Amino acid sequence: MIQGSEIEAMTQPTLEPKRASSGAVALTTSLLVFAVAVAQARPEPPQASPSPQAAAPASKAAPAPPAIRFQEVAERAGVRFVQTPRRFRDRHKAQVLEMFTDGGASVAVGDYDGDGRDDLFIVDSDEGKLHHLMHNDGVRDGVPVFSEVTASAGVGGGNDAHSIVADALWLDYDNDGRLDLYLGRFGTPVLFRNLGPDAKGVWRFEEVSQRVGLTVFGNTIGSIAFDADNDGFLDLMLANYFQPVNLLDLKTTKVLPNNLDYATNGGGVTFYRNVKLPDGSRGFVDETKRAGLSAHTGWSLDIGHADLDNDGDQDVYVAGDYGTDRLFLNQGVDASGRVWFKDATEDAMGGLDTRKGMNVDMGDYDRDGWLDIYVTNITDEYMKECNFLWHNNGVGKDGRLTFTNLSKETGTCNTGWGWAAKFADFDNDGWEDLFAVDGLRSGGKGNYIPLLLENTIIKPGVDFSDLDSYPDIGDMTWSGYQKKRLFRNLGDGTFKEMAEAAGVANLSDGRGVGVGDFNNDGRLDFYEGNARQFSQLYLNASETAGHWLELRLQGTKANRNAIGARVYVRAGGETWLREINGGNAYSSQSTFRLHFGLGAIDRIEEVEIRWPGGSTEILKARDGKPPLPIDAMSTIVEGKGVQR
Amino acid sequence: MRIMLNTSKVSTPSTTAGSRSGRILALALSVVMSVPSLASAAADAQALHKQGLAALAARDWKVAVDTLEAATAAAPDDIVIGTDYRQAVIGAAAAAKVLDPYNRCVAFFEKLVVDHPQSANAFLNLGFANVDKIPAEGAITQVLLANRALTQFGKALELEPSWLGYYSRGHAYLFWPPIFGRVEAGIADLEQAVAISKKKGDRQAYYARAWAALGDGFWRLENIDRAREIWKQGLSAYPDDPELKARAGRAERAELDAYLQAHYDTTVRVATSLNEIFGDRLAPAPSK
Numbered sequence: 001m002i003q004g005s006e007i008e009a010m011t012q013p014t015l016e017p018k019r020a021s022s023g024a025v026a027l028t029t030s031l032l033v034f035a036v037a038v039a040q041a042r043p044e045p046p047q048a049s050p051s052p053q054a055a056a057p058a059s060k061a062a063p064a065p066p067a068i069r070f071q072e073v074a075e076r077a078g079v080r081f082v083q084t085p086r087r088f089r090d091r092h093k094a095q096v097l098e099m100f101t102d103g104g105a106s107v108a109v110g111d112y113d114g115d116g117r118d119d120l121f122i123v124d125s126d127e128g129k130l131h132h133l134m135h136n137d138g139v140r141d142g143v144p145v146f147s148e149v150t151a152s153a154g155v156g157g158g159n160d161a162h163s164i165v166a167d168a169l170w171l172d173y174d175n176d177g178r179l180d181l182y183l184g185r186f187g188t189p190v191l192f193r194n195l196g197p198d199a200k201g202v203w204r205f206e207e208v209s210q211r212v213g214l215t216v217f218g219n220t221i222g223s224i225a226f227d228a229d230n231d232g233f234l235d236l237m238l239a240n241y242f243q244p245v246n247l248l249d250l251k252t253t254k255v256l257p258n259n260l261d262y263a264t265n266g267g268g269v270t271f272y273r274n275v276k277l278p279d280g281s282r283g284f285v286d287e288t289k290r291a292g293l294s295a296h297t298g299w300s301l302d303i304g305h306a307d308l309d310n311d312g313d314q315d316v317y318v319a320g321d322y323g324t325d326r327l328f329l330n331q332g333v334d335a336s337g338r339v340w341f342k343d344a345t346e347d348a349m350g351g352l353d354t355r356k357g358m359n360v361d362m363g364d365y366d367r368d369g370w371l372d373i374y375v376t377n378i379t380d381e382y383m384k385e386c387n388f389l390w391h392n393n394g395v396g397k398d399g400r401l402t403f404t405n406l407s408k409e410t411g412t413c414n415t416g417w418g419w420a421a422k423f424a425d426f427d428n429d430g431w432e433d434l435f436a437v438d439g440l441r442s443g444g445k446g447n448y449i450p451l452l453l454e455n456t457i458i459k460p461g462v463d464f465s466d467l468d469s470y471p472d473i474g475d476m477t478w479s480g481y482q483k484k485r486l487f488r489n490l491g492d493g494t495f496k497e498m499a500e501a502a503g504v505a506n507l508s509d510g511r512g513v514g515v516g517d518f519n520n521d522g523r524l525d526f527y528e529g530n531a532r533q534f535s536q537l538y539l540n541a542s543e544t545a546g547h548w549l550e551l552r553l554q555g556t557k558a559n560r561n562a563i564g565a566r567v568y569v570r571a572g573g574e575t576w577l578r579e580i581n582g583g584n585a586y587s588s589q590s591t592f593r594l595h596f597g598l599g600a601i602d603r604i605e606e607v608e609i610r611w612p613g614g615s616t617e618i619l620k621a622r623d624g625k626p627p628l629p630i631d632a633m634s635t636i637v638e639g640k641g642v643q644r
Numbered sequence: 645m646r647i648m649l650n651t652s653k654v655s656t657p658s659t660t661a662g663s664r665s666g667r668i669l670a671l672a673l674s675v676v677m678s679v680p681s682l683a684s685a686a687a688d689a690q691a692l693h694k695q696g697l698a699a700l701a702a703r704d705w706k707v708a709v710d711t712l713e714a715a716t717a718a719a720p721d722d723i724v725i726g727t728d729y730r731q732a733v734i735g736a737a738a739a740a741k742v743l744d745p746y747n748r749c750v751a752f753f754e755k756l757v758v759d760h761p762q763s764a765n766a767f768l769n770l771g772f773a774n775v776d777k778i779p780a781e782g783a784i785t786q787v788l789l790a791n792r793a794l795t796q797f798g799k800a801l802e803l804e805p806s807w808l809g810y811y812s813r814g815h816a817y818l819f820w821p822p823i824f825g826r827v828e829a830g831i832a833d834l835e836q837a838v839a840i841s842k843k844k845g846d847r848q849a850y851y852a853r854a855w856a857a858l859g860d861g862f863w864r865l866e867n868i869d870r871a872r873e874i875w876k877q878g879l880s881a882y883p884d885d886p887e888l889k890a891r892a893g894r895a896e897r898a899e900l901d902a903y904l905q906a907h908y909d910t911t912v913r914v915a916t917s918l919n920e921i922f923g924d925r926l927a928p929a930p931s932k
Binding site: 260261262323351353354355356378381382383384385386447449450453457458 | 741781782783784785787788791821823824825909910911
């Protein structure tokens with residue numbers, strides 16, 4: 001095998017759809033030109049210097065603090081928990097089943113009692129284990145402090161002998177102004193309706209799963225809530241990993257992926273449409289098939305939504321383990337009344353992939369007005385898949401939406417054995433950074449991979465779908481002890497990894513990441529859920545963070561949580577774009593608040609809100625007064641403007 | 645019946661006089677037994693090869709694949725014709741962005757080795773056909789293909805130990821991460837390849853590749869001193885070899901690592917045209 005070949009010079013040598021075509025190269029070049037132009041105009045954080053022109057030279061005596069710095073405070077905050085994946089005690093191939101169900105360290109951020117502070121719901125998965133509803137009591141000694149209210153709220157259940165809780169979401173499904181709580185399970189879903197405070201002021205929930213129609217069995221590992229049909233009520237879309245067999249009562253051992261690159265025997269997705277029930281209350285009906293989603297039978301591991309083609313409705317990206325992510329573009333409601341999606345994967349992404357999709361988050365990292373997609377895959381010594389950073393090229397003149405994978409070019413390719421990753425502007429410099437967790441199983445000194453290779457992967461005639469084909473793992477390590485990654489967005493189309501300097505390079509087996517401003521100081525913090533290990537709460541302590549703006553939106557015609565609402569903030573000749581999402585990123589739900597880092601800009605000129613359903617509000621400066629104060633949180637109610 | 649293509653370009657990688665004479669005897673016998681059909685097949689193969697190369701040069705992938713496949717079928721032990729068929733397949737798959745040509749190629753060689761179980765070069769080409777498909781496949785399928793390639797190279801070596809066989813298998817082993825314990829086997833193969841080249845003593849420029857790869861094996865095992873020693877020895881025999889110079893010239897470890905990591909990047913296609921051994925079949929013929 002000798003390097004260099006005339007044939008290769010004549011051809012594009014790969015079927016992988018992610019390589020840049022000449023068009024994409026041109027696009028990349030133009031992006032870089034754009035990015036350089038933006039970078040030249042990029043404001044510095046105000047504390048560091050009042051303007052880019054007047055930037056003070058760094059002191060020689062003391063090194064400049066890192067642009068982003070966090071302090072780990074989980075124990076002080078009262079939210080240090082160990083999540084336990086389900087143990088398949090006394091069952092055939094229990095260790096193998098445990099390997100394939102090793103998710104579930106989920107976190108959902110939401111202000112369930114409307115007191116202006118984001119609370120945490122932390123999932124556990126083993127049989128009989130209770131989850132944790134942690135009420136944010138406010139800041140004490142510089143740290144947000146949480147108290148456990150699980151028992152009084154009645155939301156600890158769900159891990160029974162037949163079901164495994166793997167994900168959680170806050171959503172106001174009935175638009176009554178109170179956040180309800182959904183649990184995604186290997187089983188049937190659970191919905192706890194928020195009843196509000198009782199006479200003693202204790203917040204209560206009631207379980208309404210059956211009553212609202214959440215009755216379809218699935219092995220759900222990822223979930224999102226969004227208004228697919230723009231009718232003002234939140235629908236649910238679930239990412240199902242295994243096909244709908246009960247892993248806790250198996251009739252066959254052949255339940256694993258039938259192919260490790262092109263698996264087609266997974267659980268696909270389930271689409272629950274929010275409808276009016278006969279008694280006038282709200283509930284759900286399974287419209288997966290009607291919505292055109294039933295043909296997808298991959299091993300869906302995560303799911304995310306956003307308006308990717310800027311047409312006013314929410315599109316969906318499904319990350320598939322063992323190959324074939326899917327992009328479903330929302331086609332709206334047709335004459336029959338159904339909302340339906342078109343599988344645009346091959347057209348928009350250039351083909352079907354074979355990677356191990358683990359996470360979906362959306363963000364406009366390069367501020368070109370189109371939301372991009374970040375998907376983590378698996379990159380390790382033995383498998384170098386590289387992540388996807390799908391740059392959204394927008395809709396071309398031919399009407400086609402296209403993406404180009406720029407993870408290598410942006411420096412965001414490698415996050416080990418990836419799990420959740422979130423876009424967030426941690427230093428408030430106006431550019432969304434990325435935090436990604438990784439690591440599958442940090443165990444003993446033995447390495448499971450050579451064992452797996454010899455006994456399964458290259459064994460002649462092996463049936464990958466058979467539990468019996470996989471050796472037990474014992475206490476061996478498999479892609480464990482991996483450092484977390486924090487990619488700081490440099491504003492020039494690239495990111496710089498700085499987890500170590502920022503103090504977040506822990507070696508835990510990360511799963512979910514919930515971002516929120518837990519101490520309401522205008523800097524984004526995050527909670528990291530880990531499998532079998534203690535969780536972390538990272539409080540943002542960045543000294544040089546810039547100005548900021550936080551918005552809490554409330555729909556009136558639109559869904560109450562305003563999920564899917566898009567906001568453009570304009571100031572100093574620049575525009576920032578954000579959308580509210582209902583659970584993007586693996587095992588994670590982040591704050592509903594929209595957070596804008598503004599860098600040195602200290603005055604907002606315009607805020608444009610595009611509510612789900614199509615109505616638009618524009619808040620402008622009047623009489624020299626900006627529409628919103630900076631370094632503050634504002635609430636905007638649809639049709640009623642700013643609530644002060 | 646085993647058919648050997650009688651062409652000066654086909655310098656099969658036989659290494660032993662016995663093997664070579666045995667093949668000639670077999671050929672002679674087969675010629676005696678079946679002169680018309682052999683001559684016809686050889687002529688057919690040559691004609692088809694020429695025709696296929698023209699299509700390849702013109703990037704007429706369909707004609708190139710069809711014709712070169714027919715040529716390979718007519719001359720199963722011809723390493724060059726089979727190689728050119730594989731190059732046409734790579735071009736066709738890349739142009740159409742589909743896997744079908746690779747699948748067809750692998751299936752073709754799988755049948756060829758069943759029909760011609762004594763054809764070492766058919767096994768080599770089957771190994772290379774698996775290697776050719778690797779960059780177009782997913783991570784796990786890549787592992788399966790890489791493993792199958794090793795098996796086929798091994799079968800070729802059982803039939804006929806050769807420099808090309810040992811070098812190909814040894815180099816292929818080096819792409820496996822050290823945790824799988826296969827690098828050592830690669831080093832052993834590459835030592836065999838170096839030994840064969842020393843024995844032959846004809847100083848073919850491509851022999852330097854085995855030296856370079858042998859050093860790479862020790863680099864893979866973190867034995868950098870031994871790696872550098874081997875590259876130095878290789879350079880003393882082949883002072884102009886660019887690959888050896890590239891390695892020996894990188895005194896800084898980080899620089900060396902970056903260079904070799906890029907070389908062993910499994911997502912990058914490994915060229916299997918064998919041009920450096922057999923010459924560039926697509927190059928214009930020298931004017932007389």
